[in-house]
Amino acid sequence: MLNQSAALDATFQALADPARRSMLSRLSFGPTSVSELARPLKMSLPAVMQHLAVLEASGLVRTRKLGRVRSCRIEPRGLSLAERWLNQRRTEWEQRFDRLGDYLETMKKETRDHGQ
Amino acid sequence: MLNQSAALDATFQALADPARRSMLSRLSFGPTSVSELARPLKMSLPAVMQHLAVLEASGLVRTRKLGRVRSCRIEPRGLSLAERWLNQRRTEWEQRFDRLGDYLETMKKETRDHGQ
DNA sequence: CGTATACTTAAGCATATGCTTAACCAAAGC
DNA sequence: GCTTTGGTTAAGCATATGCTTAAGTATACG
Structure with missing residues (x-):
């Protein structure tokens, strides 16, 4: 189990990469396979796997292998x-x-009422 | 100017560090100086300055120097x-x-109505 | 003027990150 | 069974990140 701070570290770190955000965007419309996630990205499949591992370690994504395809879904x-x-x-x-607004309002009132 | 994606990169990257989140937490209660931000952190002042630079580059924080103290405030x-x-x-x-819920609901209705 | 304060700059270093290519494996399709 | 498909592992490498210490600068104070 990750503590709160470590979980936030991992989550924000995962979110800090455009490829990973692209993957999350795709996944927000429904589960899909690794190669489907890779399709729009200009990088090798191993690179995509590494991004996926980061997303999974952060708890933003869960995956599960059925046959030879790995199905990925977002974890809201x-x-x-x-x-x-x-x-x-x-x-x-x-x-x-x-x-601060209240304070300024009070000051204004006091100035008006007591002629400071 | 950063484009949207680069801005998100910088923002999430800035948020991915506990020291920087600690600084933001402090700043969410009001502006303060660099050494005040540094006080609770177990690191040198130059290290804090570097974190502050990351926060400022991401647009999460704005700073301004008055005399010899730099005042920092959060940028909501x-x-x-x-x-x-x-x-x-x-x-x-x-x-x-x-x-998906609607679909399942529809299926249920159709099953009931047409005895599928 | 001299000293303390509040940063600031620069350099160096260890580890982390993001990618690549080159195998490798195992389920499907023919 | 042989090949394609979809994924996986491993190794290597360039750059980025997070810190340090040492030395500097610019106000403010007495």
């Missing part, structure tokens, strides 16, 4: 983990902004 | 870009699931 909980982290940071920032 | 639009990409992938996946 992997996406959610990353999405939640980003959302929390953004929310904290916005809350701070709200408090 | 950087977070949004990454968040939106994740959200789109997850949404596509969920829509596919909905369509």
Whole structure:
């Protein structure tokens, strides 16, 4: 089991490559094989396998071999983990902004009321 | 200007390191100096500077030097870009699931109505 | 002016990443 | 059974990343 921080490391690292994001985009429309994932990419099959391994290690993708073809599907909980982290940071920032707004509003009122 | 894909590369890459996420977490509560960002991290100041450069290059953070201290603040639009990409992938996946659900529902109805 | 503070630059180094080519293996198709 | 198809393993290599220490610069303080 990966701890939270290591899981985020692996997830964001996996997301940081255009080939891997392309694979995830394809997979977001439904499961597919390795060679289907490779088709639009300008690189060798072993390279695609390595990207796939990164995606699988991060928990963003799950795969399963049936006969000689490996079927790959997206794991939406992997996406959610990353999405939640980003959302929390953004929310904290916005809350701070709200408090700042309240503070400025209060100052304005006090200036008006007490003629500072 | 970075194109969309390069911007996502830089953003997710920046997010893939625990020290940089720690810095972003701190910054989500408000602007601060470099040495303040460095305080909780077990590394040299130059190392922190390098992480900061990565964050700034990705557009997740903006900095500005006043006197001898550099003030750093989070750039929420950087977070949004990454968040939106994740959200789109997850949404596509969920829509596919909905369509699959509809299909299965249709099949069930047809079986019931026409006694297939 | 002299010293402390807050970075900043440069160099060097170990490990990680992203790719390649060259075999290799095992299920399908004929 | 022999070949094609779909994937896998291994090795090697160039570049990128994450850190370090040592030395520098530019404010601010007393």
